[in-house]
Amino acid sequence: MLEPAQHLHGGNVFFLLMGAILVLSMHGGFAFLELGTVRRKSQVNALVKILSDFGVSTLAYFFVGYHIAYGISFFTGVNTLTSQDHGFAMVRFFFLLTFAAAVPAIISGGIAERARFYPQLLATALLVGFVYPFYEGIVWGNHYGIQNWFSQNFGAPFHDFAGSVVVHAMGGWIALMAVWQLGPRRGRYGRDGTVHPMPPSNIPFLALGSWILIIGWFGFNVMSAQRLEAVQGLVALNSLMAMVGGMLAALAVGKGDPGFVHNGALAGLVAICAGSDVVQPMGALLIGALAGVLFVYLFTFVQHRLRIDDVLGVWPLHGVCGVWGGIAVGIFGHRFLGGAGGVSIWSQLLGTMMGVALASLGGWLIYGTLKRLIGIRLDPEAEFAGADLSLHHVSAYPEEDIQRAG
Template sequence: MPFIKRSTGSWLRGALRGAALLGLVLAPTLALAQEAPAEAASVAEKAVEYLTQSNANIMWTLIASILVMFMQAGFAMVETGLTRAKNSGNILMKNMFDFAAGSPVFFLVGFGLMMGADQSGLFGWSNFGLSEFTTANDEGMWGFTYWFFQCVFAATATTIVSGAIAERTKFIAYLIVSVVITGLIYPISGHWIWGGGWLAKLATPMIDFAGSTVVHSVGGWIALAGALLIGPRIGKYTPDGKSRAIPGHNLPLVALGVFILWFGWFGFNPGSTTAAQSNIALIAVTTNLAACMGGVAAMVVTWMRYGKPDVSMSLNGVLAGLVAITAGCANVSPASSLVIGTIAGVVVVYSVDFLDKVLKIDDPVGAISVHGVCGALGTICVGLFASPEYGGTNAVVGLFNGGGTALLVTQLIGVGSVFLWAFGTGLVLFFILKVTIGIRVPAEEEVKGLDITEHGQEAYSGFQIFTNE
């Protein structure tokens, strides 16, 4: 999803506008006289077509951005429902302020690092504070539109971390983490793929159409670093290391959150065209099919393993399918999206169990598996399933369609390099916070709940019992 300038030069825009106006004014006279040269009519038609398409692109991208922004509510509901009631307010605050605190930082610094001009291929170094955009021309207005679209994507990468370190993290530490991710970690790896960086300049460029790796895996790998350094919740593991389930308090909220995320994903993936064009229909189809099969596969696996179709895992299966298809949604066939979603739905179940029971990593919502693991999986799948019949001018061919291993190798390089960057910087960030201000609340505060200890109020205060004393 590179930044595409939607203008062809100020002189041409002026000429096109002038031709359009002239054509509209003179159209009746020219029609009566029937003497207008065919070239003049053609220029006027092209000018009107250009202006219409430009405005449609802006409108579609803004609508998609609004849908993606609403995904913050979905994440908040999923994380709140899968954790305990005593921490609900804290979850809501984190999901509110990783967007509220992160957006200004992405405006001042992040967007320039991600989409600014550079020569090294490592990071951009221009357009900080959107200094190069102006309302005086179409290019500037498109720039503001594209910034907003990228801003809500940055918020998505950041908020993924919240769930994996829920119920034991200091609020101030999480705010600092959010700012650093939005302003530094996410933009730099994003530049490598979407900003014209080194992964985009390979002989076979990396394909991550809507961000399985750029957005989801980055958030998932930072979440992994945080969960490792912060440690498990009190009572999660017995003295002999056996995992204990700590059920969330509200499955209806989880389901609502998943449906909100599913809804918002139709802005996330189709919106990544950043243009009102016909292939948004294909992208919507592949996105939906993968989500459906992710849920079905996770349900079947849990039914076979545990004897019952697990509700929370089935819901996470839907998200796993959505994350996995995000990289290749424009480059694979609908039939392939069914396969990708199915694989993700199976993998997420085993990944959650492996992290919890083997590695002893406490992730209350399964964010590492859903976003980190399935994001990497989906990105690699592009190298296998990409079809020359899809993708338009950006069509690529995966291994299973006769394209050889070149694209697959690039995808593996991209997944590996982004893992090293996101996980590595995540470890450094959380370690610095751990040895300075601390990242974990005291044990007594964790037991009492972060709503009271961190924010001084409860999300469900109506359950308190008051006396006359």
């Protein structure tokens, strides 16, 4: 008969395993969101790229990144690995890996349709092996005394419960650097300043991707508690309210555009990650609503005014809404607004800006170096034919291609 402590350890392993599976499913959401947004000639590439990035992320995080973030490695015998807590440390690695692998999945949507395949996998290895875990270790691993410095000087550490900044802002700002290095898709912008439309190829797949992400996100947020005794229903309710706020705000200001509606829900979820355990549900609704508005206006501004061809709008969605989520903790987390307290606006501002700076610097250096050494963009002929045929030698609709050829 198992002792109560053994029941608790087994329950924690199962709890976090379910969280890891839910977040793993989100990578399917990333894939279908990108598949539905890109043109037909790049749909296969979206699916292959997301899955391949996850594989490379696993190896980079297992051999290098997890040790940088937490000082833990698994180079020991099985008896040692399983001797404590029913192997909780291993399922915790799986859970946190799914977060780390979300960074290249985010980047993938920004650089879609013109990035070379293997240089992107190399960039993934470097980002997940070194850049992401360095900041993750500062925030969640308490490395280098930075969190203690925030506490001593501002009364509270930088608070990011489920990764508005650690995961989403990092991914969004790295993606902006990658998009900048790549340049726009050929034909996207005319010399006279016109913006040539490149509409989504499949709205139902785009919507499916959003729904998969929404469902998985409740594992992303709620199970960031990592142990049963720490789980909070507040996190679930706040995630729901922020998602609804983002969706309805995007519906209103986006005039019913389906891309804005489905991404608006995601914007709200991005923004609430950091403070989902400390803000009041009405605060979560406002955080999500503002994130939905930010996404709609910034997506149009970036594409049409700045002429930055961020295909899925990952910088506004993850980069900017992630920053808003980090800062919002320092506002809505205070007790006078119904929050739990124990937060500092200065810690939130500085911690968030630190994440933006590290992501921007790391992204610029890695993609800039790869661009100069081996190239990161498809040649014009391959880009014209499409990433599916030029990289994977098959289209998403081979039967239709055969019929047209006949």
